[in-house]
Amino acid sequence: MKYWRKPLDSDRKKAPHGNVHVIFERCKGCGFCIAYCPRQVLEVSTEYNRKGYHPPVVAHPEKCVNCRLCEALCPEFAIWNTLDEVPSVE
Amino acid sequence: MNPNQLLGKRGTADAHPMEDFLRMDRMPHIWCSTCGLGTCLTAFIAAAQESAIPREDIVVVSGIGCTGRAAGYLKYDSFHTTHGRAIPYATGLKVANPRLKVCIISGDGDLVSIGGNHLIHAARRNMDLTVICVNNFNYAMTGGQAAPTTPQTAIATTTPYGAFERPFNIPFLVDSCGATYVARWTALHVRQLTIAIKEALLHRGFSFIEVISPCPTVYARRNRLGTGLDLMKFYHDHSITKNFASTRECDIKFQQDIVVGKFVQREEPTYLDAMDAQMKKTLGAKFVPYVGPMDPNSERTKSDART
Numbered sequence: 147m148k149y150w151r152k153p154l155d156s157d158r159k160k161a162p163h164g165n166v167h168v169i170f171e172r173c174k175g176c177g178f179c180i181a182y183c184p185r186q187v188l189e190v191s192t193e194y195n196r197k198g199y200h201p202p203v204v205a206h207p208e209k210c211v212n213c214r215l216c217e218a219l220c221p222e223f224a225i226w227n228t229l230d231e232v233p234s235v236e
Numbered sequence: 237m238n239p240n241q242l243l244g245k246r247g248t249a250d251a252h253p254m255e256d257f258l259r260m261d262r263m264p265h266i267w268c269s270t271c272g273l274g275t276c277l278t279a280f281i282a283a284a285q286e287s288a289i290p291r292e293d294i295v296v297v298s299g300i301g302c303t304g305r306a307a308g309y310l311k312y313d314s315f316h317t318t319h320g321r322a323i324p325y326a327t328g329l330k331v332a333n334p335r336l337k338v339c340i341i342s343g344d345g346d347l348v349s350i351g352g353n354h355l356i357h358a359a360r361r362n363m364d365l366t367v368i369c370v371n372n373f374n375y376a377m378t379g380g381q382a383a384p385t386t387p388q389t390a391i392a393t394t395t396p397y398g399a400f401e402r403p404f405n406i407p408f409l410v411d412s413c414g415a416t417y418v419a420r421w422t423a424l425h426v427r428q429l430t431i432a433i434k435e436a437l438l439h440r441g442f443s444f445i446e447v448i449s450p451c452p453t454v455y456a457r458r459n460r461l462g463t464g465l466d467l468m469k470f471y472h473d474h475s476i477t478k479n480f481a482s483t484r485e486c487d488i489k490f491q492q493d494i495v496v497g498k499f500v501q502r503e504e505p506t507y508l509d510a511m512d513a514q515m516k517k518t519l520g521a522k523f524v525p526y527v528g529p530m531d532p533n534s535e536r537t538k539s540d541a542r543t
Contacts, residue, residue, distance in 0.1 A: 174268075176271075217278075218427070221267065223258065
């Protein structure tokens with residue numbers, strides 16, 4: 147994560163790190179998660195799923211901060227986050 | 237505010253956290269790609285978990301239409317009722333068992349058009365119900381006919397030269413009829429919507445939430461507005477949050493700014509409170525308030541095999 151200045155509590159607080167899980171075949175390719183991810187973790191896949199949509203792929207897994215916005219926005223219940231126990235150290 | 241606290245249960249690596257609250261045998265749902273209804277369902281499940289209301293106390297009632305499918309997909313006690321009559325069914329449930337939290341998830345065509353009479357009277361009586369009205373500006377399931385919420389100049393199947401009827405301003409309608417909690421959010425405002433549904437579930441009295449949702453297949457296509465994602469981007473750019481704004485000024489004009497926020501929150505006696513108070517005044521000690529079959533001390537509960 148890039149900061150314009152070093153946060154005062156950066157020695158005590160660490161940004162959490164999340165893992166993104168996508169059910170490839172359940173997705174209907176609406177693109178809400180890709181458009182609204184605040185860290186640009188997701189990208190459109192080049193492959194089709196069985197329904198003929200392009201589901202998201204986790205292009206930058208290291209950027210995820212487990213905000214769970216993709217999970218909240220997904221209309222298909224096809225994407226969710228789990229909190230990684232090891233916080234990202236930067 | 238920690239956003240993680242607004243989504244209910246956390247997921248595990250193998251299963252989506254909301255699968256426990258959905259009838260997975262009915263998935264995938266019928267809603268189109270880029271439709272906002274699935275997002276509303278996510279917000280509802282998260283809010284129901286966050287409100288800490290026991291799952292057996294929540295009942296979901298739906299009418300007919302795209303949004304009417306919601307009751308069928310949620311793994312709560314649920315009813316899929318006749319067209320427009322979701323509120324009468326819910327009123328009956330609430331009166332028969334006042335302990336239940338009865339939620340109505342239905343569309344604008346169902347609640348405001350064919351069920352408009354029931355909506356205004358439930359608001360007038362201040363029935364203790366939670367109504368989530370998903371507004372997509374037309375009758376989407378039957379092919380995109382003009383609804384009483386279709387904004388002027390918008391094109392629908394039955395208005396090929398543009399709608400000219402004056403649309404309903406739903407928050408103003410229910411506010412003027414006496415609703416005690418009124419909010420409006422779009423399908424993009426998931427966090428605010430989750431908070432609003434949670435507040436509405438815990439609110440005593442008639443709570444009404446209007447959710448503006450994109451309809452990509454009919455409304456957006458006929459009006460050449462792109463996909464549901466384009467409409468979500470439109471909501472992102474053109475939503476103005478004005479909490480406690482006057483509902484009279486919350487008209488929705490075609491592709492113009494949408495006022496969102498929590499408009500009304502007040503405490504007033506509900507239908508059952510008012511009935512109990514009046515009966516007590518008239519009948520005195522003879523009157524025994526009805527507490528419903530789920531009260532542990534009542535004779536009815538002891539004879540009811542379910543409890």
